[in-house]
Amino acid sequence: MSQLSAASRPRLRAGCRLSESTQQGDVLLIPEGILRLVGPGKKILERCDGVRNVSDIIRDLQAEFPTVDPVRIETEVNTFLDRLHQKGVLDIG
């Protein structure tokens, strides 16, 4: 299997899409499943456009949240994307 790396350009796979629900907040709708997005999940996924790579996404978020520890942002993005990739939700190009 191909691994997610800094150069991967992730995007949501067909049939996986972001949505909002009054009861659940931000959610990712996937085949036979609903993933509730907490913390930066939605902001990360909005940047998964198949153009930006993982490094770009991390840099983007570091610029948007200058008061947050940049190492923490990097770890959170990697952990989050890795988990979604294992669930089969991402194309990693």
Added chain:
Amino acid sequence: MMASGPLSLIAEITHRCPLHCVYCSNPLEMQARQRELPTETWKNLFASAAKLGILQLHLTGGEPLARADLAELITAARQSNLYTNLITSGVGLTEERLAALVTAGLDHIQLSFQDSQEEPANEIAGTRSHSLKIELAHHIKHQRIAFTMNLVVHRQNLDRLPEMITLAEELAADRLEIAHVQYYGWALRNREALLPSRPQWERSLEVITAARERLKGRMRVDFVGPDYYAKYPKPCMGGWGRSVILIDPAGRTLPCHAAGVIPGLAFDNIQDHDLRWIWEQSPAFRKFRGKDWMPEPCRSCDRRTQDFGGCRCQAMLLTGDAAATDPVCTLSPMHGIVEAIVSSAQQQPDWIYRIDPAPVA
């Protein structure tokens, strides 16, 4: 107990079906075409469902393709922002019609297969459909849509599991769902021929575990076991009246596919009440919601909030009491019933096929 909001709507839009599967999960008494809800009623329902907080719609049947208004229903569902899943045998789905359904906004198609090989697949379905499905799978891959290959497994085909996984890889499914037959509806009639042996079951677990690891990130592999071999029962429907509403072709609302087997339950019709009232007030949905109905050992069991006492319909079918602990649970005082069934499972099938719903006289 107060109801939390439902998340999924299962819409059985028709019971008509070109297949005659020996394990059909539809109720034994099906709704005839003349009683099917009209297009507008379904469309209004989808809007009410979204208002109630429902996020996902599963269009199923019977064979949902038998409804000529399917694309219109999908368009309406997407306008209500529902995630739309089509559960289909694929029979009758041309490349053109598939494209129309995707254009209408379909998110996910779940195509059922009966086997990896043509002959046994057609035997199970009671019709020639396997090669059509293979062709359709190739068309699906040309669309931007999630593709689940659903394989129903049982005693007669479980040994071909590695071959089925290979087929799913060849067809490039995004998700593979291997689901053991569950013993309700028509499947209960054929149970002795369908229930796998214990060694067969244990081998299949090894195959699945290895495939999951190998395919991680490429193809999601979901597996539903035969619960007669489980230690604890399945959390049926995620708990009675907890997250799912099922609506049958005639508009009856049910907490699950099989709930019709439970005597004394009246299923309110969507033509008489609105969806919110049904979810919150309908006696059928309240009957086994929460834990007040539970007998021992469920009532004091640590697992009562995980498996919710198991399946009410299975309790009914096997013990004659819908409020009993699901007898597949090894803690159930009635578990001996399941042990006896497992030890008497036969070798050679003698299928009982079902036929289409009878027209109203």
